[in-house]
Amino acid sequence: MSQQSVPSLSKYFGTPETTNKTGNQDFSNVEETTEKLNSFHIKDNSKIEPVVCRIFSETSNEPKDPTAAFFDLIGNGSSTDSGISSNLGISSEDGFTPRISVDSEADRRRDAWIPSERTRQCLITCATSPLGTYFPDRELLTMPGVLVEEEFTDNIEEAVTVCLGEAEACQRKALTAADVTQDERGLRELVQAGAYRAALNLTARLLTIYGQGRGRTGHPTKHSPHSLQLWFTRISLLVKTKSTTLAQAEAEPFDQLDKPDLFYEFYPEMYKGRRGSIASFSFRLLLAELPMHCGKPKESLTKLFNILSTVRKMLLNLKNGLCEDGSPTEIKSSDRNDSIRLWTGRETRILHSIVNCSLLLKDYILAMDILGQLAQREGAPRSALLSALGRLHLQVGDINGAEACFNEARELKGGEETIRDLVDRGLVAVAQNSFNEAYTFFQKASLLEPNNVMILNNMAVCLLYGGHLKEAIGVLEAAIAQSPVQALQESLLLNLCTLYDMESSKGRLKKFALLRQISKYQADAPTQILEKLYG
Amino acid sequence: MEPEEHLLGLKVMRLTKPTLASPLPITCDTKDLPGNLLNKALKDDPTAVSGLETICIGQFLLLPQSPVNIYLGETFSSYICVYNDTKDSVNNVAVKVDLQTSSQRLPLAINPPIPILTPDEKVNIVIHHEVKEIGTHILVCEVSYEGSNRTPTSFRKFFKIQVLKPLDVKTKFYNAESDDVYLEAQVQNITSGPIFLERVELDATHLFNVASVNVKKQGGSIFGKLTMLQPQATCQYLYCLSPDAKLSADTKLLSGATNVGKFDIVWRSNLGERGRLQTSQLQRISPEYDDIRLFVQEYPNFVLLEEAFHFKCRLTNNSEYTMELTLSVEECDGITWCEISGQKLQPLSPKGTVDLELKLVPLVPGLRSISGIRLVDTFNKKTYSFDDFIQVFVMVNDKKQNEQLANVINITKDKSTIKVI
Numbered sequence: 001m002s003q004q005s006v007p008s009l010s011k012y013f014g015t016p017e018t019t020n021k022t023g024n025q026d027f028s029n030v031e032e033t034t035e036k037l038n039s040f041h042i043k044d045n046s047k048i049e050p051v052v053c054r055i056f057s058e059t060s061n062e063p064k065d066p067t068a069a070f071f072d073l074i075g076n077g078s079s080t081d082s083g084i085s086s087n088l089g090i091s092s093e094d095g096f097t098p099r100i101s102v103d104s105e106a107d108r109r110r111d112a113w114i115p116s117e118r119t120r121q122c123l124i125t126c127a128t129s130p131l132g133t134y135f136p137d138r139e140l141l142t143m144p145g146v147l148v149e150e151e152f153t154d155n156i157e158e159a160v161t162v163c164l165g166e167a168e169a170c171q172r173k174a175l176t177a178a179d180v181t182q183d184e185r186g187l188r189e190l191v192q193a194g195a196y197r198a199a200l201n202l203t204a205r206l207l208t209i210y211g212q213g214r215g216r217t218g219h220p221t222k223h224s225p226h227s228l229q230l231w232f233t234r235i236s237l238l239v240k241t242k243s244t245t246l247a248q249a250e251a252e253p254f255d256q257l258d259k260p261d262l263f264y265e266f267y268p269e270m271y272k273g274r275r276g277s278i279a280s281f282s283f284r285l286l287l288a289e290l291p292m293h294c295g296k297p298k299e300s301l302t303k304l305f306n307i308l309s310t311v312r313k314m315l316l317n318l319k320n321g322l323c324e325d326g327s328p329t330e331i332k333s334s335d336r337n338d339s340i341r342l343w344t345g346r347e348t349r350i351l352h353s354i355v356n357c358s359l360l361l362k363d364y365i366l367a368m369d370i371l372g373q374l375a376q377r378e379g380a381p382r383s384a385l386l387s388a389l390g391r392l393h394l395q396v397g398d399i400n401g402a403e404a405c406f407n408e409a410r411e412l413k414g415g416e417e418t419i420r421d422l423v424d425r426g427l428v429a430v431a432q433n434s435f436n437e438a439y440t441f442f443q444k445a446s447l448l449e450p451n452n453v454m455i456l457n458n459m460a461v462c463l464l465y466g467g468h469l470k471e472a473i474g475v476l477e478a479a480i481a482q483s484p485v486q487a488l489q490e491s492l493l494l495n496l497c498t499l500y501d502m503e504s505s506k507g508r509l510k511k512f513a514l515l516r517q518i519s520k521y522q523a524d525a526p527t528q529i530l531e532k533l534y535g
Numbered sequence: 536m537e538p539e540e541h542l543l544g545l546k547v548m549r550l551t552k553p554t555l556a557s558p559l560p561i562t563c564d565t566k567d568l569p570g571n572l573l574n575k576a577l578k579d580d581p582t583a584v585s586g587l588e589t590i591c592i593g594q595f596l597l598l599p600q601s602p603v604n605i606y607l608g609e610t611f612s613s614y615i616c617v618y619n620d621t622k623d624s625v626n627n628v629a630v631k632v633d634l635q636t637s638s639q640r641l642p643l644a645i646n647p648p649i650p651i652l653t654p655d656e657k658v659n660i661v662i663h664h665e666v667k668e669i670g671t672h673i674l675v676c677e678v679s680y681e682g683s684n685r686t687p688t689s690f691r692k693f694f695k696i697q698v699l700k701p702l703d704v705k706t707k708f709y710n711a712e713s714d715d716v717y718l719e720a721q722v723q724n725i726t727s728g729p730i731f732l733e734r735v736e737l738d739a740t741h742l743f744n745v746a747s748v749n750v751k752k753q754g755g756s757i758f759g760k761l762t763m764l765q766p767q768a769t770c771q772y773l774y775c776l777s778p779d780a781k782l783s784a785d786t787k788l789l790s791g792a793t794n795v796g797k798f799d800i801v802w803r804s805n806l807g808e809r810g811r812l813q814t815s816q817l818q819r820i821s822p823e824y825d826d827i828r829l830f831v832q833e834y835p836n837f838v839l840l841e842e843a844f845h846f847k848c849r850l851t852n853n854s855e856y857t858m859e860l861t862l863s864v865e866e867c868d869g870i871t872w873c874e875i876s877g878q879k880l881q882p883l884s885p886k887g888t889v890d891l892e893l894k895l896v897p898l899v900p901g902l903r904s905i906s907g908i909r910l911v912d913t914f915n916k917k918t919y920s921f922d923d924f925i926q927v928f929v930m931v932n933d934k935k936q937n938e939q940l941a942n943v944i945n946i947t948k949d950k951s952t953i954k955v956i
Binding site for chain 1 (some may be wrong): 554563654808
């Protein structure tokens with residue numbers, strides 16, 4: 001593969017439509033980046049991968065997590081609620097588990113997607129034109145860039161400095177982007193530690209390598225699975241840290257991941273014959289969900305139904321003996337079944353998101369309809385879904401309807417008193433204003449799992465409604481002492497702060513103590529919570 | 536902080552229902568860069584429900600975080616906490632909680648004096664009160680105690696509560712020819728959130744028997760499994776009230792029966808928060824009955840073109856004297872009478888009835904109204920007209936076509952007997 005055969009990105013600028021004043025200056029930057037990218041190129045499928053990529057491929061060496069496959073195949077699996085992958089009936093040799101070598105069938109299955117007609121046409125032109133002669137319109141390109149100038153700072157440390165003084169702030173040992181290797185392994189380390197802000201800083205640095213860092217929005221660039229994975233991680237973390245405005249702005253160039261340069265066919269010289277979406281399905285789902293995290297659930301609903309319809313088209317294609325994208329390529333029947341299973345799982349996951357979206361829209365009837373549909377699906381965790389449906393009835397105030405669902409969910413479990421069931425019954429009592437009875441149910445559940453933070457929290461809430469403020473605070477504080485990492489969590493902290501506010505003028509000191517705990521155990525905390533603690 | 540220095544502090548929190556918290560379900564595949572880390576974080580979130588982490592209907596109770604409106608018919612609940620803010624004990628602590636409405640002052644709680652309130656000790660009071668008035672309410676909390684030198688001291692705190700109207704109920708009455716009364720009620724949700732209508736019932740007075748027209752033949756509400764009302768949305772109910780047998784026997788009594796009953800509505804919102812409203816007594820406009828009444832007994836819904844049909848009706852004399860009536864029929868659009876006009880009827884004594892059977896021939900297909908019945912009282916020369924009396928659907932004699940038309944038009948049967956007054 002020679003340098004000339006690779007289309008130089010500056011050629012996109014060479015078209016007369018682009019009359020950017022600073023264009024010339026940018027050309028040199030772009031050329032530099034292009035050269036960097038070119039130097040990363042895999043030569044004829046050889047195993048030489050760019051540094052960043054090589055580390056990424058090491059995912060496969062990590063011990064397998066039982067929950068992982070559960071989420072890949074959500075709702076598809078076991079009849080038990082535990083969601084352990086061993087029940088999914090897939091051996092470790094199947095294509096779902098990552099491997100070092102390129103498993104083309106597994107890749108094809110995972111990356112399959114039906115692009116829009118416009119994109120499809122563009123990709124056909126791209127494939128049929130001699131190498132290096134096809135340049136699509138600028139508007140068909142995805143040109144992302146990091147939009148924040150400053151790095152994210154440690155907001156806990158800032159809060160500690162303000163409230164408790166610099167001496168205490170110095171004692172804080174939080175992981176920062178500088179403490180880890182500057183690659184995806186380091187990024188994972190930060191995510192694992194919960195240091196989302198630090199991880200965001202690292203994504204910005206790594207994206208700079210791809211020419212998609214600060215100030216690069218609107219500049220043509222090449223996309224690879226790795227660069228798009230960085231973006232997926234970055235936008236996930238922006239949502240998780242509730243930086244939703246920024247998440248929306250940075251995600252905007254990706255739109256719905258339907259531009260031609262986000263498909264393998266766009267880079268024939270790089271990914272010979274490989275087809276499908278370079279961006280992962282998780283990224284696609286995240287982008288569809290994004291508006292609802294930013295207070296625009298209606299927009300999300302349209303986008304979610306859009307991807308749902310594509311997934312359903314793909315499943316139909318598979319069932320009709322075609323490939324996912326509708327091409328008549330031969331697939332082995334076992335591969336076809338795996339593919340159907342994977343995409344049915346993804347379909348379920350989209351339906352879950354639609355339920356969540358309709359809840360935000362307060363369209364409870366839609367949410368109930370879809371939950372009902374989900375419960376009818378083959379292999380669905382029916383009992384868990386009925387329990388969720390019951391809670392939805394409870395949420396809208398239909399206590400009888402809720403009880404009917406809970407009873408059915410319990411019967412499916414053979415009438416066994418599970419924690420979930422006890423808690424659900426406690427919630428019914430809450431809806432009936434019987435907080436004492438609710439407390440008894442939660443207490444029973446707590447005996448089965450004494451460290452369950454949710455149950456302890458619910459007990460505390462019942463104590464408050466029963467007029468026992470002091471005891472309620474005691475239960476929450478004990479929960480934090482028992483499992484600080486889990487319990488120092490947004491909703492529990494909101495509850496505890498509310499109780500502290502009620503208690504006395506000493507609430508402020510108690511909040512500072514809470515901040516001290518957060519500083520000790522958490523790498524990151526939502527700003528909203530920290531502001532509550534400032535009092 | 537208190538503007539005046541007091542040994543005790545007082546805080547009030549409104550106890551609306553908690554909500555169910557959920558995590559932010561961000562997941563990824565094993566092959567994605569974060570591997571299983573995002574999924575693991577989700578699984579470890581205490582607000583996630585094990586086994587169904589990606590659905591945001593949690594089990595984790597979250598205390599109300601923002602003020603919620605209170606509506607007429609709901610229960611106002613509050614937590615009142617009086618705490619000792621000093622390092623010494625405080626004696627004889629008493630707390631009194633009242634609710635001042637625009638018309639009255641309601642005592643909600645009186646806490647008998649607590650001899651000694653040690654530091655860090657609290658007086659906890661939870662009050663519940665069903666609000667029965669719209670407008671501004673003021674929660675008055677009065678705390679009295681003995682200060683350090685045993686001097687009785689007290690302070691009061693006020694909390695303003697605005698009680699809003701939750702529902703708008705509009706009613707309309709229709710008096711049917713058959714003496715039944717149809718009541719149409721529109722229940723509009725004017726709260727800020729969606730509500731679930733748990734019960735909408737018409738408690739009728741003993742004068743009428745109620746049948747709800749809001750249930751399907753096979754059972755179940757016409758509104759689906761749940762009657763959910765989004766803000767500003769309206770649900771329309773229809774009831775059929777049949778007068779008691781004694782009542783229908785006497786038109787005087789019947790027209791005097793104006794009290795129909797009242798609505799009893801129970802709604803729920805977040806996590807079972809309950810509200811209940813009863814409307815005032817609903818009054819119908821009583822029908823006026825003429826001296827004679829012509830009441831349809833039997834008539835066909837569907838008739839065939841150019842084929843004669845009959846309908847039966849009953850004539851009642853409501854007046855105090857014997858009537859001598861002449862029955863004549865006038866031209867009617869699309870349909871022609873097959874009767875002798877101007878025939879004299881038998882004298883009709885007061886309260887007496889006579890059954891008539893009339894014959895017509897339809898000339899034009901479609902929905903036709905029968906008009907043109909004239910009854911003339913020969914004694915005082917008064918004419919009673921009956922126009923648009925009933926409707927029939929005239930069909931062409933083609934079996935197939937008729938069946939189709941019959942399906943389309945089935946509904947007219949029920950409606951045609953109702954006459955708006």
